[in-house]
Amino acid sequence: MxxxxxxxxxxxxxAFTGFSQKEIQxxxxxxxxxxxxxxxxxxxxKTEVTTPVFSKKQRKLDSVDVILSGNYHVLNSFDSKTxxxxxxxxxxxxMQRDEIMVITLKDEKAPIYFGRxxxxxxxxxxxxxxxxxxxxxLIKAEKAK
Numbered sequence: 001m002x003x004x005x006x007x008x009x010x011x012x013x014x015a016f017t018g019f020s021q022k023e024i025q026x027x028x029x030x031x032x033x034x035x036x037x038x039x040x041x042x043x044x045x046k047t048e049v050t051t052p053v054f055s056k057k058q059r060k061l062d063s064v065d066v067i068l069s070g071n072y073h074v075l076n077s078f079d080s081k082t083x084x085x086x087x088x089x090x091x092x093x094x095m096q097r098d099e100i101m102v103i104t105l106k107d108e109k110a111p112i113y114f115g116r117x118x119x120x121x122x123x124x125x126x127x128x129x130x131x132x133x134x135x136x137x138l139i140k141a142e143k144a145k
Contacts, residue, residue, distance in 0.1 A: 024121055024144075026067040029087040032058065032136055034098045040130055051130045052098070062126040067144045069119045070101075085120065085138060097127075103138040119144040 036053040054062075070085040087099040103120065122141030127134065 024065045024067055025061075027061065027124075028068070029070070029099065031061070032098050032101075034058075034135055042130055049130050052127070052135050054126055054135075058126065061124050064124055065121065066124045066138075067119060067121045068124075068138065069117065072116055072118045072120075083141075085118075085141075089117075097133065097135045101134045101136040101138055103141045106140045106142040 034052040034054070036055075037050045038053055039048050040051050041047070042049045068085065070087060071089050073084040073086060075082040075084065083103045083105055085101050085103050086095070103122065106122070120138060120141045121144040122138040125137045125139055127136065
């Protein structure tokens with residue numbers, strides 16, 4: 001009887017730990033490439049703006065934990081920092097809004113160095129505002145192992 005109870009406990013624990021460890025999907029910048037756009041009127045800007053039409057695959061990535069490699073940048077302005085991840089090594093102008101994303105670091109003191117290629121994991125969020133600077137953001141970002 002003890003064998004059956006012990007076996008049942010081992011199976012239950014291994015099943016629980018198997019379900020609790022979810023696989024984080026690694027994506028590339030090609031997965032974020034926006035192919036289709038539509039025109040909308042921005043109430044705030046009082047003008048016509050171009051907005052992305054996200055693919056079905058991109059919509060499935062909204063609010064999902066992902067891993068993405070890119071180049072880390074920090075913009076300092078007026079005592080605030082904006083953390084960015086870009087597809088290319090150097091931020092070029094004009095930059096497409098699917099080639100750069102604003103990131104929110106899980107730990108501001110994390111050792112990520114400006115201008116370096118880095119692999120981050122975090123929650124990918126699709127832009128809901130037509131006035132956003134980027135179509136995507138990565139929140140709770142930290143270095144991936």
